[in-house]
Amino acid sequence: MHPPVLNPPVELYQSPPPTLLDLPVEIILEIADHLSSWLVAAALTVTCKALFHILEKKADKLGGGQQPASRAVLLGLLEKKHGHKFYHCQTCNHLHGFSQAWNPTTTTTKGGGPEKNKESAVVLRYCRAQHVFNPNPGRNGYNLSCAHARLVMNRHLRGAPKGLPLEALSRSVWTRHYHRDDGLLWRQHFCARIVGDDLLLRVRHVIEGSEENLRHDVVDGRHKICNHVLTGLPTSGSSCLEKKSGSSCEPLMHPELESAPRYESGRCDVCPTEYEAFVWRASDVRETRLDSEAEDGISHGPTIEGQRIIVFAYHNLGGCRDDQDWIFGLLATGREKSIFSKTRQMTLVSQSTTLSLRSALEPSTLGAKRKWLEGGRDLEVEGLLSRLHMVDADSVTRRPGQ
16 A cells, blocks of 8 residues: 655745834824824724724724714725725714615515514614604614615615615515504505615505495594605694794695595605695405414405505605705604704705705606606506596696696
């Protein structure tokens, strides 16, 4: 038996250690104290493991106990390079890892039960993110945070695999008014698109039921299209801007549900939101409510004759690059930072911002939804209008008055 033949060892080239390491640690720390900026100190810190261990704690103190603006610049560069795994959280000024499974809603486990998107929720709670767009908090809410929006815009600006795909924001949830558990549920369908460098969110709100129950929920349900436009009439106990700014919330759906089909359109005077609403009588409605005994916690009643309401809402979320951006903050919180200031201006949205949104979405009769689909015939809406006997099929291609 011949002895095994051993290959000669491979000599790996190793770069010589930096001459800086030949100096005593005290001298290295003294050099770090005289660096011109925190960014230079941070670059020196990550040069090698030895310097990192020496200067790790020192670098955080070079900014006088504060995190300088150069830190955000460095983290932004790292996010740009490693955006498939990390994103720059401006709330805490750190890099956070993320999962491609992140989305603004809850997810469903293999057993069928609802499970919170724990990884996303823990990070957002840790950072105490205040800006979350969800005018109707409740069961299975759609909580669109500034982190989710930033990740989607990262994919748009830097390409795959950076950030999250636009489809991550497309979800469908049931929601209710958070003061009531016995009311009818609204179905909300979310989808998003990007126009220019602005993130736009379309939400389709649907509720249906008997005329009596629907009227009761429209008046008392307080379902919100945004934080300033809601169903019913404002009351002293509403959670809108009424008590905060002295202005009344704008009622979207009045309590009188007419028997004839009705169409309304408008825009919020406070935030960049526009909407189109349809109300009509139908013979195939089903009332949906919370049911603790049901398998998924929701029960659907039998088919009856009643009323159906569909609202298409369009929100301009802006560029979503800064968690202090006033557009996203206004949509998420319903107010700007100076909401309690006596000198606060009531006109929060500039005319140019509003007109930009209207121009992008063509806010004519069904023009917004038609523009959203980027051409072609919208069979869903055309069929709806045909049943409502409001306009003929060709009118969706014309502006009012043409």
